[in-house]
Amino acid sequence: xxxxxxxxxxxxxxxxxxxxxxxxxxxxxxxxxxxxxxxxxxxxxxxxxxxxxxxxxxxxxxxxxxxxxxxxxxxxxxxxxxxxxxxxxxxxxxxxxxxxxxxxxxxxxxxxxxxxxxxxxxxxxxxxxxxxxxxxxxxxxxxxxxxxxxxxxxxxxxxxxxxxxxxxxxxxxxxxxxxxxxxxxxxxxxxxxxxxxxxxxxxxxxxxxxxxxxxxxxxxxxxxxxxxxxxxxxxxxxxxxxxxxxxxxxxxxxxxxxxxxxxxxxxxxxxxxxxxxxxxxxxxxxxxxxxxxxxxxxxxxxxxxxxxxxxxxxxxxxxxxxxxxxxxxxxxxxxxxxxxxxxxxxxxxxxxxxxxxxxxxxxxxxxxxxxxxxxxxxxxxxxxxxxxxxxxxxxxxx
Ligand code: FAS
Ligand code: PHB
Numbered sequence: 065x066x067x068x069x070x071x072x073x074x075x076x077x078x079x080x081x082x083x084x085x086x087x088x089x090x091x092x093x094x095x096x097x098x099x100x101x102x103x104x105x106x107x108x109x110x111x112x113x114x115x116x117x118x119x120x121x122x123x124x125x126x127x128x129x130x131x132x133x134x135x136x137x138x139x140x141x142x143x144x145x146x147x148x149x150x151x152x153x154x155x156x157x158x159x160x161x162x163x164x165x166x167x168x169x170x171x172x173x174x175x176x177x178x179x180x181x182x183x184x185x186x187x188x189x190x191x192x193x194x195x196x197x198x199x200x201x202x203x204x205x206x207x208x209x210x211x212x213x214x215x216x217x218x219x220x221x222x223x224x225x226x227x228x229x230x231x232x233x234x235x236x237x238x239x240x241x242x243x244x245x246x247x248x249x250x251x252x253x254x255x256x257x258x259x260x261x262x263x264x265x266x267x268x269x270x271x272x273x274x275x276x277x278x279x280x281x282x283x284x285x286x287x288x289x290x291x292x293x294x295x296x297x298x299x300x301x302x303x304x305x306x307x308x309x310x311x312x313x314x315x316x317x318x319x320x321x322x323x324x325x326x327x328x329x330x331x332x333x334x335x336x337x338x339x340x341x342x343x344x345x346x347x348x349x350x351x352x353x354x355x356x357x358x359x360x361x362x363x364x365x366x367x368x369x370x371x372x373x374x375x376x377x378x379x380x381x382x383x384x385x386x387x388x389x390x391x392x393x394x395x396x397x398x399x400x401x402x403x404x405x406x407x408x409x410x411x412x413x414x415x416x417x418x419x420x421x422x423x424x425x426x427x428x429x430x431x432x433x434x435x436x437x438x439x440x441x442x443x444x445x446x447x448x449x450x451x452x453x454x455x456x457x458x459x460x461x462x
Contacts, residue, residue: 124136153320199352227380255297255336274434360411420437
């Protein structure tokens with residue numbers, strides 16, 4: 065006999081409990097709009113997954129305005145700029161002087177912890193470790209999310225709308241009929257070998273280092289934990305990178321006149337992150353709205369990924385508020401075009417930072433162009449202001 069699903073009803077069904085899904089659920093709760101979040105991974109996995117580290121000025125404000133900024137304010141590191149390092153010297157980009165704004169360094173996994181804690185404290189619906197997730201009926205007015213819970217029991221969530229917040233490897237895009245989506249993609253011929261180390265900061269702010277051996281990034285998580293990256297091959301074998309080799313290579317890519325002081329420590333996490341630019345258009349179909357990595361990916365050189373996810377759902381929450389408030393669908397109909405304007409600006413900036421800073425094989429002319437670009441950006445107020453206004457975050461879509 066066919067199993068009868070356990071049926072639930074909500075206004076917005078959210079697939080994925082990463083920054084996009086959790087921030088959307090938070091913003092909807094603050095507007096009195098009900099949602100159910102479903103997530104394939106465990107709570108512990110989501111809270112320990114090390115990813116982004118930089119919060120744009122607008123992201124910080126949004127989290128604070130919605131009551132989840134207290135620990136971020138206490139533990140986050142407010143930074144007033146970044147360093148671009150090339151030809152053996154570091155050059156500071158002063159964000160307050162150029163934009164009047166700052167950024168905050170606070171791990172994505174910490175943001176996720178704060179969002180889940182708020183979700184639980186509010187008694188909101190959030191189901192971890194689900195499986196066999198399917199999205200149906202998005203071309204009608206009653207879309208449905210089907211899934212199996214940890215015990216294998218079938219569930220059905222009847223929604224008004226579905227938000228596909230399930231990241232690059234999720235299933236939401238596949239719920240859109242073939243032939244509807246246009247894909248724009250660029251895969252880079254390198255990756256990042258990232259580490260988390262128990263060691264002191266290399267510098268008081270982030271260093272983006274251009275070097276003949278390859279790019280390196282010196283970021284932070286706290287005064288005692290650092291996040292650093294080395295440009296590597298896309299298929300890099302982590303087994304070839306014992307700790308000693310990583311520290312030696314990080315030091316080599318810092319070399320120069322005023323070489324900062326790199327103090328090694330225990331490496332507590334290692335991983336290789338692929339680099340790609342990716343956008344699907346449109347970001348909506350029927351009653352399904354894609355947000356965050358489900359719709360777009362940027363190379364992390366611009367520190368945009370998580371911030372773009374937050375900007376998408378800020379647009380979607382406002383549009384859903386207009387719909388439930390007075391039946392106005394204009395903002396919902398314009399969701400994709402509103403988000404894509406900011407998405408493509410972030411894609412451009414992330415591509416530009418990546419192209420300027422990474423070693424491209426056997427391209428001496430290209431390397432000279434990179435050094436000219438870096439020299440111009442660090443000596444022209446107009447050029448450095450352009451970098452700064454993109455880095456601290458362009459205004460959230462109105
Ligand atoms: P996420 O991928 O964070 O979340 C999607 C969620 O959906 C996940 O929890 C997943 O388990 C869940 N899910 C997937 N399929 C599902 C299904 N079928 N049903 C239910 N749930 C499902 N960005 C930066 O700005 N700086 C960085 O340094 C940086 N480093 C990164 C390193 C790595 C290894 C990766 C993969 C990404 C990195 N990013 C970085 C980008 C990253 O931060 C993303 O932009 C950000 O996580 C986007 O958030 P979401 O859109 O919520 O997607
Ligand atoms: C990080 O801290 O993980 C980080 C910071 C800046 C980037 C990318 C990653 O551009």
